[in-house]
Amino acid sequence: MKTKAASAVIYGILFLGATVGRAAGTDGEKQLLDLNDCVKNALAVAPELGESQADIDLAASKLVEAKAHRYPQLDFLGLIGPVPQARGNQVASPDSINQTSRLTWFTRGDATLVQPLYTFGKISESMKAASHGIEVDRAKKEQRRNEVALQVKEYYYGLLLARELKEVVLEVQEDLDKARKKAREYLDKGSPNVDDLDIYKLDAFSGEVAKYLEEAKKGETLALAALRSRIGLSPDAPFDIATARLAPDETTAAALPAYLAASQSQRPEYRQVKEGLLARQALVEAAKAAYWPDLFLGGYLSGAYAEKRDRVSNPWVPDEFNHLWGGVALGLKWKLDFGITGAKVAAEQAQYDRLMSTKTYAETNIPLQIRKAYLDLQEAEKSIAATKDAYSNAKKWVVAALANFDFGIGPAKEIFDGLENYAKMRSDYFHSIYNQKMSRANLEYAVGASPLEQR
Template sequence: MYSGKFRFLIITFIVLFSTVCFAEDRVVLDLKGCVERAVKFHPELGEYKQDIEIYKAKLLQAQSASFPQIELMALGGPSPKAEKDAISPDIKTDVKSTTINGVFGMITMQVLQPIYTFGKISGYRTAAEGGIKVSEAELEKKRSEIILKTKELYWSLSMIRDLRNLAKEIKDELEKAIKRTEEDLKKDIPSADELTLYKLKTYLGEVKRNLNEIDKNESIIIEALKFMTGVPQNTKLEIITEPLKYEEVVFNPDELISKAFQLRPEMIQIREGLKARQALIDVEKSNLYPQLFFLVKGSLAGATNRDRIHNPYIYDPLNDSMLAAVLGMKLNIDFGITKGKIREAEIEYQKVLEKKKLAESGIPVQIMKAYYELLEATKSARDMDEAYQNAKKWLVTADANIDMGVGETKDLADAVLAYATTRVNYLKALYNQKMAIANLLQASGLDREREVK
């Protein structure tokens, strides 16, 4: 009895274990999930994140420059013999050789505390802080590009799946029309002709080719989305796509331009870049003035074979001690090198100003271009919707006429072709509208706020 229960538990454990171990990993994402993973896990973002860390390290250096700089050094080695008798009562000058029969040890210490640097330390700090914000803005700029690319892939996948549904629908209609035409030919019905049959079979072959191409393109897009979202290659990725549909949107281009000057990463880079460049100008100018500091310097040395001389006029570096605290001033005079560096820093500042001018004139043009493209895409989507609805009615009517015996197969073939063409163009118009919205949001800097639209 117990052995049977025990066997059952073992079998259950094996089944559960194998299910856990061999179950295929799977990730399911919608548009929002794709965008969120892309801006977090895209492989290309790692380089930009490291740039931020570099400037954080520079900021740490700048912040630490205001603290004391301590230098310690320990030395040891062979020591020449030296005795007090050689200088007492008179200094002997007839020493023929030096005997090395001992060792010495020495520790030196220096503490340097900056007092006033005429803006050098604060300038480096401001430049590093600006560098962090510029790098963060560059990261956001890359994320914005990734969002747009992710949307492009997602809506391309949605359109491909809609096209597959259309192709299957057309395939069914063509197969039904081919079967009907073949039956009519066998019955020698006058309205049936082989030319129409060949035309229908030609259309069917083209539809099957398109279905194969759709399958290929869907697989390619799924692999691209895996890369964009950081999904491992051995993990199955399932994308839940929304059918393409018309979207009624209203944007005020003046408001978008105003938002862009606040939100666009490029504008943030320019603002912070100007602060950083101005700080570097101040740093170079500080080299024209003396650097004031407080210095504590000391040493402690001892040797096994040297006498300690207690005379302030005699200093033995291998067997003596010293401690001094002083105020100091350091000024470098280079006859034009510093002025050249100041000029170079000022030119770098002017380069950022030129970028600012370019952005202030170029961003409105970019937004207006995206805005007019959205207007055109929206109008085209409305027009193609009307054409698609009429083509659909045409197809239904042609099919009904044949069922009632008052229509011809060639009319159905023409209706199928018109329906397929207008439906494809309608889906392309809806895709263009989606991408026009995405481009406009990116151009205005709103893509992070409305990143799933």
């Protein structure tokens, strides 16, 4: 007959197996790290944060580019090539402009300098958009930091849960071994309180518990490997956590409104949306600025020389191949199009409107996420107290059943039932503690609290 004496343990192992299972890292001496140390190490090696920093650097380069448009821009064109000779002057010359039998070489350089004076917001709005874009990427990096910390906590508490579940299985196995030994003694003595069927049940139950023990060991190994990987240690690095037992938190949660209020200033997603809207608004204004001209100060210098061409001094007859001239002037550049600028403005406005919808979504769902984590925490705390009483009574049941069986006055069925309830309640107790730990971690993440504990 198949027993359900360790059914709760199965649930625990499967739960853990779905939660953890990765490994990688670097070699090192044996370390004992607490949760805060593990979070620090993970943040130091997390590739996600390297990607986020690259995004920040990219946004910073866009700001530098936008600022650079305030300064002069210099264009230079240099030429060298053949040209017909030109002797005499602008009134009479023995040479023809189309003559190819008498050629010489010319060199020429043209430099244009443009200093923007006023662009109706094209430059200033682009700078503003780039500045807010940097803040968006910084908030994204902070969000990823919080996600990495949350994952470390999941692995850390998962490892503690795996070890506690393994201890539950070992305890059940120890009680079963005692019961099997005593049952065989009674059977050998011909006691009417035990028959072969009881021995078969105990043996079958023991085999099932041995299976769960191996699964519990595997879960512990996977949990440790996952944590080792996340904090940047190699798979064979001698490492362990400093926490010995999965114990419930003694601190109580604050009132829900306090968490909701704190999230407004701490949650990175709120800052992302806020800075993103400012950046998008600046891009809209920059696109609208294209409707207006650019006012600039321009400078021009041109020089050319051809050895076998006489210099022309008449200002009415410029020579493109033998001259030196330049000048400074105020300029107005105005590009008019039919619908192109309007389409660009509409596109930027659509992006702004899209982000406004994201803002509405965040304002609705972040408080919901906080409320859920808060309620999960309250439920876990109540469940800890309930399951603690339940497994304590179940343990008394097991002790009494084993004692009665030892004295030959109790049936073996009481041992099965007692161990089944004890294993389930004890496992549920540790799951409740795990849920409390993770609910608190999820609540801190939802609020946007610092990923590291203050010491």
